[in-house]
Amino acid sequence: MPTPTLGRIVLYRLSDQDASDINRRRKDAQDANPGAERTGVIVHHGNPAAEGQVCPAQVVRIFEPSDAVNLQVALDGNDHYWATSRTQGTDPGHWAWPEVK
Template identity: 55%
Template sequence: MQPTIGRIVHYTLTTFDAEAVNRRRKDFADQSTPGNTGFVGHVGNRVEAGDTYPAMVVRVFGADAANLQVFLDGNDTYWATSRPEGEAGEQGRWIWPPRA
């Protein structure tokens, strides 16, 4: 099935993805300058490569590649660009949610 804008898929994080999310969250936690403005507080549970999260398709490229906004377990999201469809648990790829 071809992805379309606004659909929800499941995305599995890569090592690079997890490091980027955790770095943003650590940078916010470590910032020690009181009164800073313009910071967005990236707060949430630590993520690991192989973790799977829901994501919204925001742009489609061809039959199976898409840009995704990944909904993390926290107050932030992760921008996963040009990611192909894959198999369940395959890092850096998305799947259609299984039916319950």
């Protein structure tokens, strides 16, 4: 298995807590309605997140000698999710290498 390096793209599987945090943040942004005043404010907006959803993520920090990394997860919307101290695996809350076809 390759070693994660800065900037690499991996696949991250959202956990239930991740999805809850993302959906709450997006709901709070919509409820605040900052766009009503046309200030140019960009709010968190996108399709609902769900546990098990797989998203591309960029490695932004590596914790050595452990295999934990911090990720910027690209969501189905205009925002990202910062997933901290995540390890490789197949369960929700973990990242994996993309399949090579």
